Amino acid sequence: QHGRLKVKSTAQQEEQKRQEREKKLKIFVAVRDACFSKRKEGIWDDEALKLTQQVLSSNPDFATLWNYRKEILMHQETVKEKDEVQTIYGAELSFLESCLQTNPKSYGSWYHRGWVSSRMPKPDWARELTLCDRCLSLDERNFHCWDYRRMVVKMSGVSVDQELAFTDRLIGSNFSNYSSWHYRSTLLPLLHPESPEPPSPCLKPLLKEYELVQNAFFTDPNDQSAWFYYRWLLGRAEREDMISCVYVSRDEERVAVAFSRPVNSVGLLLVLDGQPQRVEWRSVHPRFKHSPLWICDLPPGTISDISYEHNLTVHWTEKHIHRDCALYTGRTESYCRDSAMDQELFRSELSVEKTSVLQSELQSCNQLQELEPLNKWCSLTIILLMRALDPLGYEKEMLAHFQTLREVDSMRSAYYSDLCSKFMIENTILKMEYAEVRVFSISDKNLTTLCHLDQLLLVTHINLSSNQLQRLPPQFAMLQCLEVLEADNNSIENLEGLYHLPKLEEVLLKNNKLIAAKHHQQSAMPLASCPKLKRLDLRGNPVTQIANVESELAELLPAVKDLLL
Amino acid sequence: MGSQVKDVIIKPDAPTALMLDKHADYIAAYGSNKDNYEYTLSEYLRMSGMYWGLTVMDLMGQLQRMNREEITDFIKACQHECGGISASIGHDPHLLYTLSAVQILSLYDNVDAIDVDKVVEYVQGLQQEDGSFAGDKWGEIDTRFSFCAVATLSLLGKMDKINVDKAVEFILSCMNFDGGFGCRPGSESHAGQIYCCTGFLSLTGQLHQVNADLLGWWLCERQLSSGGLNGRPEKLPDVCYSWWVLASLKIIGRIHWINKAKLRAFILACQDEETGGFSDRPGDMVDPFHTLFGVAGLSLLGEERVKSVNPVLCMPEDVLQRIGLQPDLLS
Numbered sequence: 081q082h083g084r085l086k087v088k089s090t091a092q093q094e095e096q097k098r099q100e101r102e103k104k105l106k107i108f109v110a111v112r113d114a115c116f117s118k119r120k121e122g123i124w125d126d127e128a129l130k131l132t133q134q135v136l137s138s139n140p141d142f143a144t145l146w147n148y149r150k151e152i153l154m155h156q157e158t159v160k161e162k163d164e165v166q167t168i169y170g171a172e173l174s175f176l177e178s179c180l181q182t183n184p185k186s187y188g189s190w191y192h193r194g195w196v197s198s199r200m201p202k203p204d205w206a207r208e209l210t211l212c213d214r215c216l217s218l219d220e221r222n223f224h225c226w227d228y229r230r231m232v233v234k235m236s237g238v239s240v241d242q243e244l245a246f247t248d249r250l251i252g253s254n255f256s257n258y259s260s261w262h263y264r265s266t267l268l269p270l271l272h273p274e275s276p277e278p279p280s281p282c283l284k285p286l287l288k289e290y291e292l293v294q295n296a297f298f299t300d301p302n303d304q305s306a307w308f309y310y311r312w313l314l315g316r317a318e319r320e321d322m323i324s325c326v327y328v329s330r331d332e333e334r335v336a337v338a339f340s341r342p343v344n345s346v347g348l349l350l351v352l353d354g355q356p357q358r359v360e361w362r363s364v365h366p367r368f369k370h371s372p373l374w375i376c377d378l379p380p381g382t383i384s385d386i387s388y389e390h391n392l393t394v395h396w397t398e399k400h401i402h403r404d405c406a407l408y409t410g411r412t413e414s415y416c417r418d419s420a421m422d423q424e425l426f427r428s429e430l431s432v433e434k435t436s437v438l439q440s441e442l443q444s445c446n447q448l449q450e451l452e453p454l455n456k457w458c459s460l461t462i463i464l465l466m467r468a469l470d471p472l473g474y475e476k477e478m479l480a481h482f483q484t485l486r487e488v489d490s491m492r493s494a495y496y497s498d499l500c501s502k503f504m505i506e507n508t509i510l511k512m513e514y515a516e517v518r519v520f521s522i523s524d525k526n527l528t529t530l531c532h533l534d535q536l537l538l539v540t541h542i543n544l545s546s547n548q549l550q551r552l553p554p555q556f557a558m559l560q561c562l563e564v565l566e567a568d569n570n571s572i573e574n575l576e577g578l579y580h581l582p583k584l585e586e587v588l589l590k591n592n593k594l595i596a597a598k599h600h601q602q603s604a605m606p607l608a609s610c611p612k613l614k615r616l617d618l619r620g621n622p623v624t625q626i627a628n629v630e631s632e633l634a635e636l637l638p639a640v641k642d643l644l645l
Numbered sequence: 646m647g648s649q650v651k652d653v654i655i656k657p658d659a660p661t662a663l664m665l666d667k668h669a670d671y672i673a674a675y676g677s678n679k680d681n682y683e684y685t686l687s688e689y690l691r692m693s694g695m696y697w698g699l700t701v702m703d704l705m706g707q708l709q710r711m712n713r714e715e716i717t718d719f720i721k722a723c724q725h726e727c728g729g730i731s732a733s734i735g736h737d738p739h740l741l742y743t744l745s746a747v748q749i750l751s752l753y754d755n756v757d758a759i760d761v762d763k764v765v766e767y768v769q770g771l772q773q774e775d776g777s778f779a780g781d782k783w784g785e786i787d788t789r790f791s792f793c794a795v796a797t798l799s800l801l802g803k804m805d806k807i808n809v810d811k812a813v814e815f816i817l818s819c820m821n822f823d824g825g826f827g828c829r830p831g832s833e834s835h836a837g838q839i840y841c842c843t844g845f846l847s848l849t850g851q852l853h854q855v856n857a858d859l860l861g862w863w864l865c866e867r868q869l870s871s872g873g874l875n876g877r878p879e880k881l882p883d884v885c886y887s888w889w890v891l892a893s894l895k896i897i898g899r900i901h902w903i904n905k906a907k908l909r910a911f912i913l914a915c916q917d918e919e920t921g922g923f924s925d926r927p928g929d930m931v932d933p934f935h936t937l938f939g940v941a942g943l944s945l946l947g948e949e950r951v952k953s954v955n956p957v958l959c960m961p962e963d964v965l966q967r968i969g970l971q972p973d974l975l976s
Contacts (some may be wrong), residue, residue: 221880263833305878
């Protein structure tokens, strides 16, 4: 029950209402019982149609009675001539029309109409389309009607162009457009399927679409739907499936493989020097059955001798993709990866045409923002445009816009903080690659969350100090090469992610929120799984206030020579 | 911003304290007068109505006030020969009410009161070639029904009886440009469907297929100035979306993107101090449906006076622990 206002009334009004309802109830119960008993007796006649009609016209959600009507109609099909059946179904459609007028949002009515239309000897799809037009003109957001329209279009072969033109008309009439933009998002790919090779053949229609949306949000900057749709346009182009990195270590005799998206380990094959290896693949945590990172251990002695060269190939058999990695003599490790730029990890390659279009849109949005400084959609879109054009170049402006967003739309400040963190991490990855180092440093940047951890497989040193992190999530364990972790001055209360990190030697966690509580050992527990850990700084954490904490930690972590509390 | 944004205004005298006792009294008394107009007219969904009432009572620690035996007998009488279960006696079986019945019997740890194998057979028989599920033999397809199917089978421990891969394929074909999901391929995103689809993907171990950042943004944009949540853009807030939206956010690990304090205030304002129960928005008529989702929403927000609720199945966590069901959630 929705939207039923509670109204106070006099005792007399209450009594009158009560009597009316009692009467209505009596009638309802009588007719309902009559329907049920007729059905029980297997009667499929006009009287049954009349009775069910009485109930359904004001109670269209009474699904069982629609079922009964379907049974009756199916029976009529077997005993009446075709043109009589056509008439009967025609009458059914008229009845349904009145039901839909009373209650345009009943699943039962719409489904029954679709059922009738597809069974009629001669369905009139043009008429059905007109019905949809009328219904949508009353309520452009009625998803039942949109879904029915999609069925009609499918059954009668209306063209995609015609439907796009229909959405054009609705969007042009200027309010409550989300359903139309949504429909466009499903129609465009039918006309212009994307090809993986640039230049994309669907570029021209895409640019036209930018123009269309831009007009919408410049005309009415508070029209949410246009901004949502625009974000989609800016973000399209799915990444290719690929093996993004293979890493080999002689010390642990281990191979780590990073993929462009989470995958299942079934069908992963490791070939060493031409020989397929029988290995067990594992993700960084047993509960991850799909993971962007998979690890396997080689039998002891396979690659440990530094005087031998080895050639490895990882096969992702499902996708017919493989990646090679050579482990040279004298080297303790080896890796092979595409850069984030090559992978189009954080943004797609832009053609000259597209770049100039986006640049002029950025200009226009900046102008709009001067007129409407409180419009958060505009600020967010400016950020997205800057990310698309030049993520590193616009870093400063981006931070300023995020500050604006947190002020103007404070309810969603947690979202903006996380999104900003994500973009700062992306920028740091890009900078790290330009510098060709394996050090990831993002200190004092108001980081509230960690992401893209699957991109940090090769990182040896990470500095996350002076941020607002609350945990090192399980995915942190993807940093298989990590030797030094600096994370002082955060709000970390959970170290789940420091799990079986084979090279981790130094962990600095001063001034965090590692707690005492009943499981004070559990806070530090994951560290026990890191075999090379030698230095641990836990000063300024609540856990250090516990009696006996020093001896308990020494017992938990016997190899740690430098324990600072 | 957005002077034309649809929303409600919470009056200064709206309730601010949680009145659990009043809500328990409201539910306990609901349906006791079988001559009530609304009650009779909602017979077509009675099984779900019972699930809403019993679950909220259990969440409030008041399940013992309800009549376990009467309810169990009623459910038995609603199981048809085909194995499916109807909303009420004399009505036709349907996946919606089959799920509600199995949920109720799970609360009572009495699933064997019905023929479980027949239920599984009924659910199995409704899966279509494209992986989708019809709601009943008449063939309506909807992602809600995919959720009902896997939720039912998960509670019974029989997920292996359907083609899970195909079912997943169908759900993914319903993913939209905004990261959300609709009823069928091509249908507009809607919070109710998003709840069903993220719940489905959780139960089938496929949450990694969700674009959590994109969908999380769409979901957190459901929060309006009043603090309440709507179901899709440009619609009014409604307490039931405190469940559909919030649970979805919890499943994809983004519940902190909502302003919890403002939402809590909205939910509390939807209480009726006089009658007990919650309505869709402040000042409207209450019903068990909105009462469950108001209380369940508060539980997800951390209300200590209410039991922990599972965001995937909308049932008390301790019930699922007893069954041994722990659906994945994104972190």
